[in-house]
Amino acid sequence: MMAQEDKILQETPSQTVGPYVHTGLAPWAIGLDVFKTDIGAEIVGPKSKGRRITVSGRIIDGADDLVRDALIEVWQANANGIYRHVEDPKFGELEKDFRGWGRAWTNFETGKWSFQTVKPGPIKDRDGVMHAPHLNIWIVARGINIGLSTRIYFVDETDANAKDPVLNMILPEQRRQTLLAKYRDEKLKTNDYVVDIALQGDHETVFLNT
Amino acid sequence: MREYFARDHARHPPALTQDYKSTVLRSPKHAPLTLGQTISEITGPHFGQGDIGELDNDLIRNFAKDGDPIGERIILHGRVCDEGRRPVPDALIEIWQANAGGRYRHQNDGYLAPLDPNFGGCGRTMTDDAGYYRFQTIKPGAYPWPNWEPSWRPAHVHVSVFGHSFSQRLVTQLYFEGDPLIERCPIANSIPDLRTLQQLVAPLDMDTAQPSDCLAYRFDIVLRGRFSTPFENRLEGS
Numbered sequence: 183m184m185a186q187e188d189k190i191l192q193e194t195p196s197q198t199v200g201p202y203v204h205t206g207l208a209p210w211a212i213g214l215d216v217f218k219t220d221i222g223a224e225i226v227g228p229k230s231k232g233r234r235i236t237v238s239g240r241i242i243d244g245a246d247d248l249v250r251d252a253l254i255e256v257w258q259a260n261a262n263g264i265y266r267h268v269e270d271p272k273f274g275e276l277e278k279d280f281r282g283w284g285r286a287w288t289n290f291e292t293g294k295w296s297f298q299t300v301k302p303g304p305i306k307d308r309d310g311v312m313h314a315p316h317l318n319i320w321i322v323a324r325g326i327n328i329g330l331s332t333r334i335y336f337v338d339e340t341d342a343n344a345k346d347p348v349l350n351m352i353l354p355e356q357r358r359q360t361l362l363a364k365y366r367d368e369k370l371k372t373n374d375y376v377v378d379i380a381l382q383g384d385h386e387t388v389f390l391n392t
Numbered sequence: 393m394r395e396y397f398a399r400d401h402a403r404h405p406p407a408l409t410q411d412y413k414s415t416v417l418r419s420p421k422h423a424p425l426t427l428g429q430t431i432s433e434i435t436g437p438h439f440g441q442g443d444i445g446e447l448d449n450d451l452i453r454n455f456a457k458d459g460d461p462i463g464e465r466i467i468l469h470g471r472v473c474d475e476g477r478r479p480v481p482d483a484l485i486e487i488w489q490a491n492a493g494g495r496y497r498h499q500n501d502g503y504l505a506p507l508d509p510n511f512g513g514c515g516r517t518m519t520d521d522a523g524y525y526r527f528q529t530i531k532p533g534a535y536p537w538p539n540w541e542p543s544w545r546p547a548h549v550h551v552s553v554f555g556h557s558f559s560q561r562l563v564t565q566l567y568f569e570g571d572p573l574i575e576r577c578p579i580a581n582s583i584p585d586l587r588t589l590q591q592l593v594a595p596l597d598m599d600t601a602q603p604s605d606c607l608a609y610r611f612d613i614v615l616r617g618r619f620s621t622p623f624e625n626r627l628e629g630s
C-alpha cells in the first residue's frame with residue numbers, strides 16, 4: 183500500500199440516487215422545465231471530428247428484468263484520443279465544441295439508453311502505454327448504493343483491444359466480452375453499436391474500482 | 393502522474409444491503425476490478441458559469457408560477473474540499489428533493505401529498521474560488537416508500553457533485569440535524585458506520601440564518617484527494 187499521509191479528511195459517503203433521479207439530473211426526461219440549458223445533451227458538437235456513432239443498450243438486473251430508472255454518464259476522449267481536461271497534455275488541440283461528457287437515462291418503457299457521439303481514438307496514457315478506444319461509463323439508479331464505473335470498448339478494434347492493459351487484467355478472459363460494444367448489424371457494420379450492461383447474473387458486466 | 397487516494401469502500405455502503413430491498417437484484421456479485429488511475433480516470437468534465445442560469449440555485453423561485461412554494465424556507469450551504477483539505481472550486485453541485493409535503497415532481501411518485509404548483513424541486517450551482525456553494529430552498533417533508541415493511545424516508549436532499557476528475561464523481565443525500573427518522577432508515581443505514589453517517593447530517597447554522605426570513609443548514613462535502621507528489625503510473629491487479 184502507498185502511504186496516504188496527505189489525507190486529513192475522509193470522503194463523504196455515497197447514497198443511492200433513488201427512483202426520482204430525473205427530477206434533479208435529467209428534468210427533461212419528465213417534462214420538468216426549470217433549467218434553460220441541458221448540460222448533458224451534447225457530447226460533441228457539429229464541428230467535432232471523427233466517425234459519428236450511436237452507442238446504445240439496456241441495463242439488466244439479477245432477475246433479467248430491465249432497469250427502467252437508471253441514469254448513465256459517459257466521459258470520453260475525442261477522435262484523436264484527447265480529453266477535454268487541463269491534465270491532458272494535448273488539451274490545446276481539441277475542437278472547441280467537443281465536450282466529451284454526456285448524460286442519458288434508460289427509457290421508462292423500453293429500458294434503452296443511447297449516446298450519439300464520435301468514436302474516440304486510442305488513448306496514450308502518461309507512461310506511454312496505449313489504451314484501446316473506449317468510453318468511460320458511470321451508472322446510478324435506485325438500488326445502487328454507490329455509482330458503478332465501467333468502460334465500453336469496440337468490437338472492431340481487435341488489435342488495440344488485444345493490447346489494452348485494462349482488458350488484459352480481466353480474468354476469466356471471457357468476461358472481457360461484457361465490455362465490448364458490437365455492431366447492431368453484423369453484416370452491414372453501420373455506425374450503430376450495442377452493448378447491454380448486466381448489474382448481476384451470468385453475464386454480469388465487469389465493473390471497475392477506479 | 394498524481395494519483396487520487398484509493399476510495400475507502402469500508403466507509404461507503406456495500407453494493408448489497410439486505411434491508412434496502414432494491415439492492416438485492418441490482419448489486420454486482422463480482423468484486424470490481426481495481427485500476428491504478430490512468431488518464432481516463434484523472435480527467436473529467438469541466439463546467440462553467442455559462443452552463444448555469446441565474447435562478448438555478450434558488451428553488452424557492454426557479455419554478456414559482458404565482459407565488460412562493462409552501463413550507464419552511466431554508467438556506468443550504470457549505471464548502472467542497474478534498475481529503476487533503478484543499479478547496480474544490482468550480483465544482484458542479486446539482487440537488488433534487490421532495491416538496492414540503494414529501495412529494496416529488498416526478499411521474500413515478502404517487503404519494504398522496506399534493507404537488508406544490510410553485511415548487512419544481514431541483515437546483516444547481518458551481519462552487520466559488522474557495523469551494524463555497526449556496527442554495528435557497530424549502531425544507532423537504534418525510535415520505536413513505538415501499539421496502540421490506542412500510543418505511544419512511546427522513547427529510548433529505550439528494551446531492552450530486554462533480555469535482556475535477558471522473559473518479560471523484562459522487563452522489564449522496566443530505567439529512568437534517570435532529571431528525572428521528574434517520575436512525576430508522578435502511579438507506580441512511582446502508583452506511584456501515586454511524587459516525588460516517590454523521591457526515592451526511594447537516595447541522596442547523598444560526599449564524600447564516602436570515603432574520604425574519606429563513607433558517608440555514610450547513611453541509612460540507614469532501615471529495616477524494618490526491619497525492620501532492622507524482623507517482624509512477626501503473627495498473628494494479630485486483
Ligand SMILES: [Fe+3]
Nearest residue numbers: 200545548550
Ligand atoms: Fe428521495
